[in-house]
Every structure is written in C-alpha cells, then in structure tokens.
Amino acid sequence: MSTIAGMPHILHEETISSWLYRSTLRSRYNNQYLAGQSFMIPPPVSWGGPLVESSDWDFDPNTDFLKAAMENLAIDVNYAAALFFNTHGRVVDWARRWWFCAQCLRADIARGQAPGWRKHWCYRDSIVCSTHGADLHRLQVQPQLSRGWDAFIQCLQDRLIDPAWQCQNFQRFRVSVVNRVARWKLKQGKVTLDIFDNLYSVMLLAPVYNGNQGMAYELFGEPGPLIRLAMPNYLAGIKYGAEFASMKARFASLLLAGYLMGIVGDRDLAFVAAKDERFEAWRRYNLDLVSSMRFGCTSKLDFKLLESLLFGRGELPCDTLNRALRTYFFKLRIQ
Numbered sequence: 001m002s003t004i005a006g007m008p009h010i011l012h013e014e015t016i017s018s019w020l021y022r023s024t025l026r027s028r029y030n031n032q033y034l035a036g037q038s039f040m041i042p043p044p045v046s047w048g049g050p051l052v053e054s055s056d057w058d059f060d061p062n063t064d065f066l067k068a069a070m071e072n073l074a075i076d077v078n079y080a081a082a083l084f085f086n087t088h089g090r091v092v093d094w095a096r097r098w099w100f101c102a103q104c105l106r107a108d109i110a111r112g113q114a115p116g117w118r119k120h121w122c123y124r125d126s127i128v129c130s131t132h133g134a135d136l137h138r139l140q141v142q143p144q145l146s147r148g149w150d151a152f153i154q155c156l157q158d159r160l161i162d163p164a165w166q167c168q169n170f171q172r173f174r175v176s177v178v179n180r181v182a183r184w185k186l187k188q189g190k191v192t193l194d195i196f197d198n199l200y201s202v203m204l205l206a207p208v209y210n211g212n213q214g215m216a217y218e219l220f221g222e223p224g225p226l227i228r229l230a231m232p233n234y235l236a237g238i239k240y241g242a243e244f245a246s247m248k249a250r251f252a253s254l255l256l257a258g259y260l261m262g263i264v265g266d267r268d269l270a271f272v273a274a275k276d277e278r279f280e281a282w283r284r285y286n287l288d289l290v291s292s293m294r295f296g297c298t299s300k301l302d303f304k305l306l307e308s309l310l311f312g313r314g315e316l317p318c319d320t321l322n323r324a325l326r327t328y329f330f331k332l333r334i335q
C-alpha cells in the first residue's frame with residue numbers, strides 16, 4: 001500500500017482496523033479523514049441474542065466505517081479484499097477478539113513498528129500463533145482499536161502460569177496437531193468442514209440454562225467459560241462457547257473433534273495423557289472414549305438441532321463419529 005503517503009507498512013496478516021489505528025499514531029501522518037475519527041469500538045448490530053454482536057471492522061468491507069475509510073484513503077477495493085477481508089474459517093465477534101501472540105507484538109516493536117493485531121488470532125479455533133508456534137495470551141481489557149498496544153503493555157507483565165502445559169515437547173505437539181488439522185481441512189469439501197466446525201463448537205458448548213458446559217472443558221480440568229449469564233438455549237451455547245473458551249479448552253475441543261473425525265489417534269491421546277495428569281485421570285475414568293462422548297443435549301429440540309448440525313443431508317464421513325453419535329442417541333432415548 002505504498003501509494004498512500006504516510007501510512008504505516010502493513011504487517012504480515014494484519015487486520016485492517018489495526019492498520020488504520022496504527023496510522024493515527026504517526027505524528028507526520030496528515031490525512032484529515034483518519035485524524036478526525038474518534039476510534040471507539042464498533043456500534044452493535046444486534047441486541048437480540050444473549051450477547052451483543054458488533055459490526056466487523058476487520059472482515060466486513062460493507063460496514064460504514066470501512067467503506068468510508070477505503071473511499072477517503074483511495075484504497076482499491078479488490079486489493080483490500082485480497083489483503084484484508086478473505087478468511088479461512090469462522091471468526092469470533094469483533095469485540096471478543098482478545099487472543100494474541102506476545103512474540104508477534106514484541107517483534108513489531110523490535111522492527112520499529114507499533115504493535116499490530118493479526119488475522120489468524122481472530123478465529124474461533126485460534127490456539128497457537130501460526131508464525132511463532134507459541135500459545136496465544138488473553139487480553140485482560142475490553143478489546144478496542146488500540147488492542148495491539150494494550151496487549152503489548154499487558155505482555156510486558158505476563159508470566160508463565162502452567163509449566164507442565166508450557167513444556168517444550170507438549171507445545172511442539174500442540175502445534176503439530178493444529179497444523180495437522182489445518183492441512184486436513186484444506187483437502188475437505190464444505191459439508192465435511194461444516195461438520196468438523198460444528199462438532200468443535202458443540203464440544204465447547206457454553207453452559208446452557210438447563211445444562212452443563214461442553215465436554216472439552218473437562219479434559220484439562222478447565223472450569224466453564226466466564227460468562228455472566230448461562231445461555232438461554234443450546235444454539236446460543238454452541239454459538240458463543242468458543243468465543244469465551246480458554247486456550248486449553250479450545251485445544252481440548254480440537255482434540256475431541258479431531259479424534260471423532262479420525263485426524264487424531266489413540267497414540268496422540270496417550271501422548272497428551274503422559275503430559276497432563278488431569279487428562280490422564282479423565283482418560284482412565286472413560287475407558288471407551290467413543291461411547292463416553294457427550295454432546296450436551298438436554299431436550300428433544302437440542303437433539304434435533306444436533307442432528308441438523310452434524311448429519312446435514314448425507315452420510316457422516318467418519319465411522320468413529322457415527323458410533324459415538326449412535327451410542328449417545330441410544331443413551332438419550334432410554335433415559
């Protein structure tokens with residue numbers, strides 16, 4: 001984007017709202033349009049559900065903010081689409097993009113740039129940084145346009161809190177599982193991808209008013225997600241669970257979904273068990289993992305919704321998942 005005088009260099013994988021924000025930090029930047037912006041958080045687009053949904057100032061070029069910014073800065077729409085707006089997965093709401101890689105932010109500073117927010121931190125299944133292979137950290141303040149700076153300030157004080165989880169072998173293993181799933185996804189059609197993503201979300205179910213949180217929270221002894229009010233129904237729990245999940249719960253959900261879809265095997269689970277006592281205890285208690293799978297349904301309506309999310313119109317592509325669902329549905333019917 002060298003044609004826009006005074007704008008900062010676009011960082012690898014940077015979101016457009018981060019880039020626009022960083023441009024306002026330059027004292028020599030004289031664009032009247034951006035200088036006059038108040039840079040608050042995006043306006044809500046929906047108050048209907050249990051949580052407010054915001055305009056997406058990173059991935060939706062049709063928001064008023066981005067339309068005006070592109071017009072005023074004479075940014076080519078096609079160029080911006082290729083650079084900023086294409087996604088390769090499901091993203092979380094703009095105001096709940098709070099996971100970041102501390103090493104990326106430090107590297108920005110070391111290169112003389114203001115720290116920028118990256119696209120690959122914004123997905124529902126973002127777990128490790130795709131550049132550094134490091135665990136993502138959680139921003140402790142409300143995400144704003146300035147979140148790159150806020151996160152950098154915070155990571156100056158962050159410390160390691162779980163030596164077992166951060167042991168080098170285990171970290172390498174997590175990166176290899178994340179990469180394996182990503183490679184597998186590249187070869188799948190839309191139906192299979194949707195089933196996988198839905199399964200991942202079901203395992204991260206946020207607590208529903210008449211039910212518990214998803215199974216992924218139990219694998220590493222994780223408490224349920226920090227949501228002030230339980231979700232009103234199964235669909236809302238599935239929709240928002242991943243947005244509030246910790247990195248451990250997200251990784252647990254990736255393992256479970258990967259196991260059910262045949263991407264993760266028994267040897268992988270044995271490796272995790274050797275690294276994490278709680279996981280080992282969970283595995284010892286659930287000897288037949290496939291028939292122990294729970295999908296969080298508490299009513300016939302939930303059951304129908306789960307069927308529609310996983311079955312689609314065709315046969316499920318994986319025998320393990322078929323068996324797990326058959327056993328689960330059978331147990332539900334006899335209760």
Ligand SMILES: [Zn+2]
Binds near residue numbers: 104105129130133134
């Ligand atoms: Zn990084």
